[in-house]
Amino acid sequence: MLQSAAxxxxxxxxxxxxxxxxxxxxxxxxxxxxxxxxxxxxxxxxLALNLLRSREDARDAYQESLLRVFRGIGSFRFDCAFQTWxxxxxxxxxxxxxxxxxxxxxxxxxxxxxxxAGGLLDRLETPSAGADPERSAWNRELGxxxxxxxxxxxxxxxxxxxxxxxxxxxxxNIGEILGTSEEAAKNCLFRATRKLRAALGEHL
Numbered sequence: 001m002l003q004s005a006a007x008x009x010x011x012x013x014x015x016x017x018x019x020x021x022x023x024x025x026x027x028x029x030x031x032x033x034x035x036x037x038x039x040x041x042x043x044x045x046x047l048a049l050n051l052l053r054s055r056e057d058a059r060d061a062y063q064e065s066l067l068r069v070f071r072g073i074g075s076f077r078f079d080c081a082f083q084t085w086x087x088x089x090x091x092x093x094x095x096x097x098x099x100x101x102x103x104x105x106x107x108x109x110x111x112x113x114x115x116x117a118g119g120l121l122d123r124l125e126t127p128s129a130g131a132d133p134e135r136s137a138w139n140r141e142l143g144x145x146x147x148x149x150x151x152x153x154x155x156x157x158x159x160x161x162x163x164x165x166x167x168x169x170x171x172x173n174i175g176e177i178l179g180t181s182e183e184a185a186k187n188c189l190f191r192a193t194r195k196l197r198a199a200l201g202e203h204l
Contacts, residue, residue, distance in 0.1 A: 018082055025073050033070060040083055041066065043167065044090045050162050051094045052101075053147075061097050065090040080176060087167075088177045091159055098155035142200075149199035157192035164189055 024032035044065055048058035068089050076085055150158060156178070163174045175185040 019078065022073070022076055022078070022082060026076070033073065036082070037066060037069065037086070040086055043083075044086065047087070047090060047162065047167060048094055050166060051158060052097055057097055057101075061090070061093050065093045068093065081173075084173060084176050087163075087169075088179070091163070091177055095155045095159060098158070102155070145200060149196050152199065153192050153195060157188055157195070160185055160188040161192040161196075 018036065021032045021036040025036055041062075045058065045062045048061040048065070049055070052058045052061060065086075069086055072089070076082070150161075153161065159178065160174055163169045163177065164171065169177070171185045171189065172182040174189075175182040178185065
């Protein structure tokens with residue numbers, strides 16, 4: 001059941017229109033920068049929500065990511081897709097948040113059910129008013145198990161799992177985003193999937 005929730009997409013080099021916006025933004029055109037990120041900012045926010053499972057942390061990570069993109073737009077060299085470059089910045093910001101959180105286990109994340117578990121909770125049936133109490137209880141228990149299982153992944157494993165299954169990116173693109181090889185991304189995804197299967201067993 002661990003299947004991609006979206007069709008895999010493969011970012012390409014900037015189109016002529018996007019390249020024009022990038023060059024304008026590099027010259028200090030704030031309107032061009034806003035138009036440039038408009039098509040990607042919701043994906044960045046969704047990534048942060050799914051990974052950090054805290055509205056406050058996700059909002060901070062989102063704002064920090066876009067600030068870094070704005071400050072660094074002059075360094076964009078057109079050798080990869082703009083989306084790849086932007087996600088590289090956003091994933092680094094989210095990884096920093098996750099690492100700091102793991103260093104402070106006494107400060108648990110605020111779990112948000114609508115974005116928790118990197119989208120896995122979306123697979124649970126939403127109980128209706130007349131739903132079977134046993135089924136509702138099973139869904140709640142499974143949701144907690146999914147959250148706990150994802151919490152056992154390393155920040156990089158969780159990042160690769162999210163990018164592959166819920167952002168729909170190919171392993172080669174994930175490797176580019178994380179500054180590693182396609183094979184390394186594949187191995188990381190394998191470890192994450194194996195951990196989740198071991199933790200959740202027949203529920204996957």
